[in-house]
Amino acid sequence: MSGWIAVAGLGPGAPELITPDVAATLEKATDIIGYGPYVARIAQRDGLNLHASDNRVELDRACHALELAASGARVVIVSSGDPGVFAMASALFEAAECWPAPLPEIHVLPGITAMLAAAARAGAPLGHDFCAINLSDNLKPFALIERRLRHAARGDFAMAFYNPRSATRPHQFARVLQILREECNDDRPVIFARAVSTPEESLKTVALPQATPEMADMRTVVLVGNSMTRQVGRWIYTPRRAEAG
Amino acid sequence: MSGWIAVAGLGPGAPELITPDVAATLEKATDIIGYGPYVARIAQRDGLNLHASDNRVELDRACHALELAASGARVVIVSSGDPGVFAMASALFEAAECWPAPLPEIHVLPGITAMLAAAARAGAPLGHDFCAINLSDNLKPFALIERRLRHAARGDFAMAFYNPRSATRPHQFARVLQILREECNDDRPVIFARAVSTPEESLKTVALPQATPEMADMRTVVLVGNSMTRQVGRWIYTPRRAEAG
Incomplete structure (x- = not known):
């Protein structure tokens, strides 16, 4: 056999x-x-x-x-x-x-995958071009994470972050939010989706200036809209149409 | 009701x-x-x-x-x-x-989603940070597609392309491949995954210089590795570990 x-x-x-x-x-x-x-x-x-x-x-x-x-x-x-x-x-x-x-x-x-389950709960925040980035620096230097964050923001991609925060690197996600604030407009929605589809599921959306590291843990996936991401009712979505920017 | x-x-x-x-x-x-x-x-x-x-x-x-x-x-x-x-x-x-x-x-x-079904058939080409880009210019200008391609390449993201080619815009995917050749190393693997999980499924992997527009149609999703993407046996994968580059 x-x-x-x-x-x-x-x-x-x-x-x-x-x-x-x-x-x-x-x-x-x-x-x-x-x-x-x-x-x-x-x-x-x-x-x-x-x-x-x-x-x-x-x-x-x-x-x-x-x-x-x-x-x-x-x-x-x-x-x-x-x-x-x-x-x-x-x-x-x-x-x-x-x-x-x-x-x-x-x-x-x-x-x-977690980002698509989370996006579905929020609406369609990844409805246009997007990036998926693992924020753990366990297997890559933080310099590469920063480089990718800046390219993702300058290309106006929506973003999904896996492993945003752990006990062994509590300060790093604060730095990620700081980089995003340098690169993105203030009304950019940030979605914290925790343990989606389990009994512990929670979903929280804030504008980028209000996002804090404590909103994420290792069971959270974080989604960030692009410059055109909008709200309708309780739903967050990124339109299919885009300008050259 | x-x-x-x-x-x-x-x-x-x-x-x-x-x-x-x-x-x-x-x-x-x-x-x-x-x-x-x-x-x-x-x-x-x-x-x-x-x-x-x-x-x-x-x-x-x-x-x-x-x-x-x-x-x-x-x-x-x-x-x-x-x-x-x-x-x-x-x-x-x-x-x-x-x-x-x-x-x-x-x-x-x-x-x-198509890119993850395609990636699974190929191995794990999206096993590290990656971008998903819709190559249709139906609802966005090609200038934005080009900008995103260059940021994705310079951030050393793996990439997945949806709607790479249609009858109404046959020349555009040639331009996409040209931009990738300007930005990426020659041994970058390009995977053409067509109609994955259907009876018409096909999978073809070539190095970037050998990729041609005719390898894609509207039922194809195209995956491009990052600078570290490798082959083992018949499998293409992107390692979890990465350098600052």
Whole structure:
């Protein structure tokens, strides 16, 4: 029997946002690998081995998946959201570069990524050209984050920020907001969407000058409109039409 | 009985990529509104009215949905992919601005957007910071597209292009490729992903100098790596780690 690896996106939290493709693949798995809180979302059943691991051990997790698949296991690596957006798919391919044997069959199964779940709740703030930026400086220097923020603002992109703030770098998101204030108009809406589609969901929209670092934590995705983003009723949206600026 | 509108993402094509949330909402609908090929994906049943319309009449479609909901209908506006990414959600809120009565209950239901389905097939080319750009100049000047392309390249973002090419503007995508060649290194991978998850699916990866306009059509999403995007086996991925550059 030959093993395989699927890297699957569980979406932002609600079971109704897991694709049937991912659900069917989970049914066929012998082993589930992932960060503890994501593995905890998988129902236990006979013959299924759950391997929960800590944060920041993505490469160990990927190597473990390659070892299990080589011994014939059917392995699903679970990510929250979409596995290709700041999640486990890149880590698996990084590990694959050092893998001494032929690669097993690999499938990447897309999921609903946090920024699109958040945008849907708010209206359509990412309805025109936009950027997705991971604000964690765990694997990249803050200078690169700043460079990307300024290009995103000067290109008048809407923006989505993943991992805006953590306990180990409390001051950095304040600096991000400062850079945005230097580059963007004052009425720019900033949406703090926390734990969308879970019982802890919250959504808060403020104008850029009122945004504070405390409004975000590691379960928050932050969306910033472009220069044309508007409000209608309780909805925030970015029009499809744009000027040269 | 009070009507409502749901703007729902049907994903890139395969039924297994439609979320249970969207499927359950389609079951409750009295009316389905959308571009013909998307409405054609909805199974007919008693009591369900299908309203297929042409391309480029997004505002008419949105007004029709508001009228039907005002008269008590349960309306689903269907988009391919995700409704908030170059699709019907923004058009609905644009129409809502001119709507003379209180807005009905509105829900935006996220879906698997084309770039993430395409990225999953290729590996993880959007595994680091990236931009999504609509290359259609139907609603924005080409000067703005060019400005955004140059900022995206200078920020070393990976990129996803929607609507790269149509019969009415065959030369424009050649200009886009020229701008990318001016801004990016020659080994930059360009992925042409067509009709992902449908029977017509195709995937082709070339280095930037070999990319030609004919490789794309309106069913293609084009992904461009950042300066660190690499290949392992048949997979293209962007590492999670990055330098200041």
